[in-house]
Every structure is written in C-alpha cells, then in structure tokens.
Amino acid sequence: MAIDRLDGRLIELLAEEPRIGVLEASRRLGVARGTVQARLDRLLSQGVIRGFGPDVDPAALGYPVTAFATLEIKQGEGPDVRSHLAGVPEVLELHTITGHGDMLCRLVARSNADLQRVIDKVVGIEGIVRASTAIVMEDAVPLRIIPLVRQAAGG
Amino acid sequence: MAIDRLDGRLIELLAEEPRIGVLEASRRLGVARGTVQARLDRLLSQGVIRGFGPDVDPAALGYPVTAFATLEIKQGEGPDVRSHLAGVPEVLELHTITGHGDMLCRLVARSNADLQRVIDKVVGIEGIVRASTAIVMEDAVPLRIIPLVRQAAGG
DNA sequence: GTTTTTGCTGGGCAACCTGCACAGTGGACG
DNA sequence: CGTCCACTGTGCAGGTTGCCCAGCAAAAAC
Numbered sequence: 001m002a003i004d005r006l007d008g009r010l011i012e013l014l015a016e017e018p019r020i021g022v023l024e025a026s027r028r029l030g031v032a033r034g035t036v037q038a039r040l041d042r043l044l045s046q047g048v049i050r051g052f053g054p055d056v057d058p059a060a061l062g063y064p065v066t067a068f069a070t071l072e073i074k075q076g077e078g079p080d081v082r083s084h085l086a087g088v089p090e091v092l093e094l095h096t097i098t099g100h101g102d103m104l105c106r107l108v109a110r111s112n113a114d115l116q117r118v119i120d121k122v123v124g125i126e127g128i129v130r131a132s133t134a135i136v137m138e139d140a141v142p143l144r145i146i147p148l149v150r151q152a153a154g155g
Numbered sequence: 156m157a158i159d160r161l162d163g164r165l166i167e168l169l170a171e172e173p174r175i176g177v178l179e180a181s182r183r184l185g186v187a188r189g190t191v192q193a194r195l196d197r198l199l200s201q202g203v204i205r206g207f208g209p210d211v212d213p214a215a216l217g218y219p220v221t222a223f224a225t226l227e228i229k230q231g232e233g234p235d236v237r238s239h240l241a242g243v244p245e246v247l248e249l250h251t252i253t254g255h256g257d258m259l260c261r262l263v264a265r266s267n268a269d270l271q272r273v274i275d276k277v278v279g280i281e282g283i284v285r286a287s288t289a290i291v292m293e294d295a296v297p298l299r300i301i302p303l304v305r306q307a308a309g310g
Numbered sequence: 311g312t313t314t315t316t317g318c319t320g321g322g323c324a325a326c327c328t329g330c331a332c333a334g335t336g337g338a339c340g
Numbered sequence: 341c342g343t344c345c346a347c348t349g350t351g352c353a354g355g356t357t358g359c360c361c362a363g364c365a366a367a368a369a370c
Contacts, residue, residue, distance in 0.1 A: 094296035141249035
C-alpha cells in the first residue's frame with residue numbers, strides 16, 4: 001500500500017519534469033524501463049497519482065486575488081448551499097469542516113473590488129447565515145506535495 | 156493575454172485526458188496539429204498552464220485527514236514561522252491573510268489522533284501565539300479549475 | 311486601398327517513444 | 341528446496357514528436 005523509495009523518486013522526477021517519458025525516467029532512475037512502467041501503472045491504479053492534469057494558474061487567467069471564506073450554514077441547508085456553490089466558477093474548492101456545521105471555501109476574483117461581486121454571488125442563497133472572508137496576501141508555501149511524498153517514501 | 160475558446164477547450168481536454176498527445180488533441184479539437192502545438196506553447200510560456208505535475212492524493216499516501224489551521228502570529232515573527240512551517244511536510248500550503256497578521260495553512264495527518272502530533276509540530280515555535288484548527292469532513296467541491304477556465308474562455 | 315503581420319492549414323521527414331512480449335536472474339517466503 | 345515475484349535487458353511494429361515549409365485568409369498597419 002505505502003510507497004517505497006523508488007516510487008518516491010519517480011514521483012519527484014515527474015513533478016520536476018512532467019513531460020518526461022517512461023524511457024527517460026528509467027534512465028534517470030537507473031532502472032529498467034519495464035520497472036518504471038510497472039511502478040507508474042501501480043501508482044495510477046492505486047490512486048496515489050490521480051492523474052497529470054494541467055496545472056492552471058488562476059492569476060494568469062485574470063483572477064489574481066485569492067480568498068478563503070468561512071460560511072455559517074443554517075441547519076439542514078447544507079446540500080442546497082453545496083450545489084449552489086458548486087455552480088459558482090470562482091469557488092475553487094469547498095469543504096465542510098468541524099465547528100458550527102460550517103464550510104470553508106477558496107475563492108478567486110479579478111481584483112479586490114471584484115471579490116465583493118464574488119462574495120455576493122456566494123452568499124446569494126438562503127442557507128448561508130454568515131460569511132467571514134480572509135484575503136490571501138502572500139502564498140508563503142504554495143500548494144505542494146513533494147515533501148510529504150518524500151516522508152511517505154521513507155526518505 | 157486572456158484565453159480564447161480554443162484555449163479553453165484545449166485545457167479542458169487536457170484536464171479530462173491528460174495523457175493525450177498533441178496529435179490526438181488536434182484531432183479531437185478539429186484543428187491542425189501545429190495549431191495545438193502553438194497554443195500549448197503559448198499557454199505554457201504565458202504561465203497559464205504551470206505544468207503537468209502528477210496529482211498526488213495524500214489519502215493514498217496514508218494521510219487521509221485534512222485540516223485547516225488559522226495561526227495568530229506574534230509581531231515580526233512572520234518570517235521565522237514561515238520557514239519553520241515550510242520545513243513541515245504535513246503543511247501542504249501556507250498563506251498570510253488579512254485579519255490579525257494571521258496565517259492560514261492546510262495540514263494533513265495519518266488520523267485524527269495523528270493530527271495532534273502534526274499540530275504540535277506546527278505550533279512548536281515561539282512566534283505562534285494561538286492556533287485554531289478545523290478538520291475537513293467532506294470535500295464538497297474538490298479543488299477544481301475547469302469552471303473558471305470555461306468562464307475565462309468566454310464559454 | 312494596399313502592404314504587412316499574424317495565425318491556421320496540410321504535408322513531409324527523421325528520430326524517438328510507447329505498448330507489448332519474452333527469457334533470464336536474484337531475493338523472499340513457505 | 342521449489343515457487344512466486346519484481347526487476348533486467350532486449351526486440352519489434354506502430355504511433356508520435358519536433359521541426360520545417362508553402363499556401364491562405366483575415367486582421368492590422370500604413
């Protein structure tokens with residue numbers, strides 16, 4: 001189930017140079033091509049690697065402002081709120097969290113001013129009692145996974 | 156600067172079937188191969204697409220618990236806290252946010268019990284005055300970008 | 311109105327990679 | 341000691357990539 005050192009190195013390699021092929025990867029790792037192929041297949045089928053989707057930068061799309069909003073939901077309105085927010089493109093992710101039956105969501109907007117529009121759209125449904133927003137000023141640590149992979153691989 | 160409809164469709168296609176090649180993509184989109192190649196190069200060099208890194212699932216790595224922690228930082232200790240947290244593999248991302256000179260970070264752990272260990276590690280530095288943690292129960296909307304791409308592409 | 315630029319098409323070519331298969335080897339395990 | 345399993349090294353056919361070019365049409369510039 002867990003990944004070993006070779007898996008870890010393979011994932012790191014793919015993270016650094018995603019457009020690398022199986023053959024080149026096998027050369028870099030110093031193992032046979034078939035081995036890399038087998039490892040990759042296993043990682044993929046086990047779900048460790050979900051895929052190789054393009055990593056799109058919202059800022060480059062014209063949405064440089066990121067914010068996190070904590071939402072207080074009225075009892076029983078969870079499902080409605082969820083599907084409402086799923087329909088808002090600026091909502092990049094949404095989680096239900098422990099606390100007061102609340103939700104946390106990540107938003108993007110074209111500007112600080114535009115964020116108001118997005119928030120209005122987000123809270124534009126009955127079920128949301130209160131929303132508190134925090135604007136991201138700096139990505140001190142951008143979303144990453146490699147350090148965790150390294151730890152999981154026993155490196 | 157902005158992306159057009161073809162760019163949007165290309166990104167969507169790549170998101171759905173990441174292992175697709177330029178040639179196959181051109182067939183699906185009904186344009187010449189060179190066009191897809193040129194569009195891809197442009198999206199990549201403009202930074203709209205950062206790359207095609209493997210999408211690793213922390214849960215499959217043995218870290219099924221996700222949490223968000225809001226940290227209250229002592230004046231002037233920001234940089235220290237930042238580099239401290241950058242060294243913790245279980246910290247998947249860290250942002251400085253508006254509010255009380257605070258930070259918000261995403262954590263993962265092996266279990267709810269293990270989360271305590273992670274939090275202890277996180278707050279194990281002088282500069283953090285207070286930490287409040289919210290455990291994620293459900294990913295109502297997993298991290299996504301396609302709806303935003305579609306909107307940006309004018310779809 | 312005319313010239314230039316820009317982006318797309320459709321084609322060609324050599325080099326490379328992929329998917330698949332197979333036999334041989336060495337370690338782990340019962 | 342025999343079996344199972346993962347890895348190695350090799351081979352092959354077919355598909356793909358990176359690169360180039362000429363022709364075109366629409367948009368932009370003059």
